[in-house]
Amino acid sequence: MIATVTLTTNAQELTALEIVKKADQKTRGETSQGSMTMKIVRPDWDRTVEMKSWSKGDDYFLIYITAPAKDKGQVFLKREKEMWNWVPSIDRMIKIPPSMMMQSWMGSDFTNDDLVKQSSIVKDYTHKLLGEEMIRGEECYKIELTPLPDAPVVWGKIISWITKDGFNNWKNEYYDEDIVLINIENAYDLKDFGDRTLPSRIEIEPVDEPGNKTVLIMSDMQFNKPIDDGFFTQQNMKRVR
Numbered sequence: 001m002i003a004t005v006t007l008t009t010n011a012q013e014l015t016a017l018e019i020v021k022k023a024d025q026k027t028r029g030e031t032s033q034g035s036m037t038m039k040i041v042r043p044d045w046d047r048t049v050e051m052k053s054w055s056k057g058d059d060y061f062l063i064y065i066t067a068p069a070k071d072k073g074q075v076f077l078k079r080e081k082e083m084w085n086w087v088p089s090i091d092r093m094i095k096i097p098p099s100m101m102m103q104s105w106m107g108s109d110f111t112n113d114d115l116v117k118q119s120s121i122v123k124d125y126t127h128k129l130l131g132e133e134m135i136r137g138e139e140c141y142k143i144e145l146t147p148l149p150d151a152p153v154v155w156g157k158i159i160s161w162i163t164k165d166g167f168n169n170w171k172n173e174y175y176d177e178d179i180v181l182i183n184i185e186n187a188y189d190l191k192d193f194g195d196r197t198l199p200s201r202i203e204i205e206p207v208d209e210p211g212n213k214t215v216l217i218m219s220d221m222q223f224n225k226p227i228d229d230g231f232f233t234q235q236n237m238k239r240v241r
Helices: 002-012 016-028 111-115
Strands: 030-043 046-056 062-065 075-079 082-087 092-097 125-135 136-147 156-165 169-175 181-192 195-206 213-223
Touching: 016 136, 016 156, 016 213, 062 092, 111 136, 125 156, 181 213
Parallel strands: none
Antiparallel strands: 030 046, 030 213, 046 062, 062 075, 075 082, 082 092, 125 136, 136 156, 156 169, 169 181, 181 195, 195 213
């Protein structure tokens, strides 16, 4: 009887992949759209960027910059495996090559890849459950993500802490190809966005640059509202507001 109970309990436990899928799907939804503010903090200055964003599944992502004035109107588009940047001030459409995905986005501590989720944490990595840890009052699954051979990813390894209550991505550590820790990302301030509760503030700090930090605050998000594929086109990059 004891053996039977143990087997039943284990069978009900989630795998690392299932946990990551739940967290990823909750963050993305079938579609998402909303507005957010990014604050770039440096030891001797800071800068704020405001934006709107739209996404659909893994393949489509669009960001429209609304402030500051000198950047207003810039648009970033991810469409399947390609990424583009429309810069109205110089009337140019710039293709961002895969080699640029590790570059800073808008001068922040986020990379181009972070913002448009070019790589998929579900499809491009293997997932190993390392255990459970308490992080800022939340009991979390601790999961190691290792890239698959030839996967189009920028990180050599990611360690994720996902809350057991709600499957929120609560903390991430990002390592380079030499498995050196580069960035630490933490999520805070749970907030209701329609049918789901998500962290509304994400902070990312580079390990080797003390005093540097980027804070992303989501002020409004809607999920699963239909968006046509045609919204995510180079033509629409010049029209979207």
